[in-house]
Amino acid sequence: MQSKPSFVLRNPSVNKGTGFNNEEREKLGLKGLLPPKVETLQEQSDRALSQFTSFNTNLERYIFLNCLRDRNETLFYYLLSNNLELMMPIIYTPTVGEACQKFGNEFRFAQGMYFASRDKGNIRAMMDNWPADGVDIIVVSDGSRILGLGDLGTNGMGIPVGKLQLYVAGAGFHPTRTLPVIIDSGTNTKKYLEDKYYLGERHPRIPDSEYYPLVDEFLAAAYNKWPKVIVQFEDISNDHCFTLLDEYRNKYLCFNDDIQGTGSVILSGFINAVRSVQKPIKEHRMVFLGAGSAGIGVADCIMSLFDEAGISKEEARKSFWFVDSKGLITTTRGDELTSQKKQYAREDYTYQLKSLLEVVRDVKPTAIIGLSGIGGSFTQEIIEEMAKHVEKPIVFALSNPTTNAECTAEQAYQWTDGRCIFASGSPFKPVEYKGKTFVPGQGNNMYIFPGLGLAASVCEAKHVTDAMIITAAKTLASFVEDSEVLTGKIYPGLQHIREISTRIAVKVIEKAYEEGMAQLPRPACIETLVKSRQYIPNYENSNN
Numbered sequence: 001m002q003s004k005p006s007f008v009l010r011n012p013s014v015n016k017g018t019g020f021n022n023e024e025r026e027k028l029g030l031k032g033l034l035p036p037k038v039e040t041l042q043e044q045s046d047r048a049l050s051q052f053t054s055f056n057t058n059l060e061r062y063i064f065l066n067c068l069r070d071r072n073e074t075l076f077y078y079l080l081s082n083n084l085e086l087m088m089p090i091i092y093t094p095t096v097g098e099a100c101q102k103f104g105n106e107f108r109f110a111q112g113m114y115f116a117s118r119d120k121g122n123i124r125a126m127m128d129n130w131p132a133d134g135v136d137i138i139v140v141s142d143g144s145r146i147l148g149l150g151d152l153g154t155n156g157m158g159i160p161v162g163k164l165q166l167y168v169a170g171a172g173f174h175p176t177r178t179l180p181v182i183i184d185s186g187t188n189t190k191k192y193l194e195d196k197y198y199l200g201e202r203h204p205r206i207p208d209s210e211y212y213p214l215v216d217e218f219l220a221a222a223y224n225k226w227p228k229v230i231v232q233f234e235d236i237s238n239d240h241c242f243t244l245l246d247e248y249r250n251k252y253l254c255f256n257d258d259i260q261g262t263g264s265v266i267l268s269g270f271i272n273a274v275r276s277v278q279k280p281i282k283e284h285r286m287v288f289l290g291a292g293s294a295g296i297g298v299a300d301c302i303m304s305l306f307d308e309a310g311i312s313k314e315e316a317r318k319s320f321w322f323v324d325s326k327g328l329i330t331t332t333r334g335d336e337l338t339s340q341k342k343q344y345a346r347e348d349y350t351y352q353l354k355s356l357l358e359v360v361r362d363v364k365p366t367a368i369i370g371l372s373g374i375g376g377s378f379t380q381e382i383i384e385e386m387a388k389h390v391e392k393p394i395v396f397a398l399s400n401p402t403t404n405a406e407c408t409a410e411q412a413y414q415w416t417d418g419r420c421i422f423a424s425g426s427p428f429k430p431v432e433y434k435g436k437t438f439v440p441g442q443g444n445n446m447y448i449f450p451g452l453g454l455a456a457s458v459c460e461a462k463h464v465t466d467a468m469i470i471t472a473a474k475t476l477a478s479f480v481e482d483s484e485v486l487t488g489k490i491y492p493g494l495q496h497i498r499e500i501s502t503r504i505a506v507k508v509i510e511k512a513y514e515e516g517m518a519q520l521p522r523p524a525c526i527e528t529l530v531k532s533r534q535y536i537p538n539y540e541n542s543n544n
């Protein structure tokens with residue numbers, strides 16, 4: 001049997017399934033191919049929601065949603081957009097972590113594009129194979145540091161896929177104009193190299209002499225084919241991600257979500273935490289567990305608050321203490337520090353503090369920020385020690401997925417007797433403690449990258465600047481009222497993500513014009529322009 005070239009029921013971008021009305025069924029030759037009842041998008045969505053809830057595991061729900069997307073994109077995004085709080089933990093952290101780990105076993109159909117070492121020299125030609133007319137946004141990973149789960153190689157594809165689903169649902173990028181990419185540079189994880197279902201190239205990671213030219217060729221090809229595209233670097237290990245960002249941030253329109261997106265969202269949470277504890281920035285002592293891409297990105301962004309308070313960089317750095325896998329980072333520790341760590345290395349320690357507990361005892365921090373990927377590393381002893389010296393401790397356990405969080409919300413509230421301001425990278429349910437309900441904040445870059453990316457794309461920004469990142473953080477912070485921050489709430493509800501992303505986009509675009517970064521002629525009304533560009537999942541030419 002020959003398949004029809006434009007068989008709409010097998011094309012997720014145009015398929016409406018039972019949503020095709022009788023006129024469309026007649027015109028498209030679908031009569032007899034669908035059950036008789038014509039359904040509205042809402043009716044289809046109700047059924048899909050009931051199917052979603054019938055599964056026993058989150059991985060099954062993840063697979064269900066991605067298969068739905070592969071059948072009917074409009075229905076998928078309609079369902080997702082209207083049930084974001086319920087479905088976010090499935091398409092994104094924590095479930096996406098498990099989906100990546102099992103990517104080879106659960107593989108059903110391909111999404112996105114893969115460029116491997118053997119493709120060197122052919123990447124531009126391969127891009128012509130991408131079926132969509134245009135691409136506005138690419139999320140690219142090499143799978144080398146997927147959440148806190150380590151080097152997953154090609155299995156990391158779930159992350160670009162999930163991030164782009166948020167770009168669509170959260171900000172309104174058009175789904176057909178998004179492209180998830182994996183640069184397959186091998187994997188150093190033996191388990192995957194030996195796994196018969198592993199789908200990537202089966203070799204250890206390629207050396208830098210091959211890695212950087214591969215990424216360079218990919219970027220040159222992408223900007224050659226789609227000159228206005230924005231590229232988000234995602235979950236790339238810290239031996240490469242800083243170098244890539246430095247190399248390309250002033251060459252192309254790109255940003256690194258783990259460094260800059262995380263920096264922005266945690267700056268936002270920190271602004272509101274400072275409002276909540278009512279202690280000026282210069283009185284804060286911040287201990288970071290983890291000095292990688294996220295930890296450094298966050299500290300760099302929080303530095304802007306000191307700058308605004310008229311405090312010099314040199315003075316401001318004295319408010320930061322970084323702990324990595326070897327202990328407190330000092331200039332006298334004796335190991336070779338990366339340039340990022342050097343800026344925050346303490347010069348005032350003649351003795352070495354090896355553990356986080358020792359550092360907390362020594363520093364008596366007002367804030368403890370976990371971006372280490374090490375689950376449970378904020379122990380009861382550490383948090384209780386901190387809480388002895390601070391009225392309202394700021395406890396951010398930001399590592400993903402949930403199993404890698406430095407502590408749980410329940411632990412943080414219990415160990416601080418309900419006094420802490422808490423945020424985590426993956427969601428925790430509200431906690432009942434001593435008759436009070438505490439709603440933990442989710443300090444996750446998902447609040448920032450959709451609006452930031454939309455802004456950069458809509459105004460055709462030349463580059464993503466630090467000022468645009470800081471503007472995004474402040475705009476997000478402004479969504480929480482004074483009365484709310486006093487109760488410990490530091491992030492707005494996720495159900496408002498469209499409104500949040502729209503406002504972030506407007507403010508970031510204003511900043512881009514102010515800085516001369518926007519290349520699109522300035523419109524009469526930025527908000528109208530942004531809204532006119534946002535995709536809303538609905539059936540066209542239907543009575544639905």
Ligand SMILES: NC(=O)C1=CN([C@@H]2O[C@H](COP(=O)(O)OP(=O)(O)OC[C@H]3O[C@@H](n4cnc5c(N)ncnc54)[C@H](OP(=O)(O)O)[C@@H]3O)[C@@H](O)[C@H]2O)C=CC1
Binds near residue numbers: 262326
């Ligand atoms: N909430 C959010 O929005 C985001 C959360 N994250 C999460 O943050 C975590 C880290 O990400 P990222 O910074 O990119 O990762 P990196 O690999 O770049 O950095 C990890 C850091 O943690 C340190 N570390 C590792 N083990 C220990 C240990 N036992 N004790 C103390 N420090 C340790 C490493 O030390 P060393 O330098 O010595 O190797 C390194 O400094 C991940 O779990 C990720 O999911 C990341 C981005 C966004």
Ligand SMILES: CC(=O)C(=O)O
Binds near residue numbers: 257444445
């Ligand atoms: C949220 C995110 O980007 C991370 O955990 O890597």
Ligand SMILES: [Mg+2]
Binds near residue numbers: 234235257258
């Ligand atoms: Mg990430």
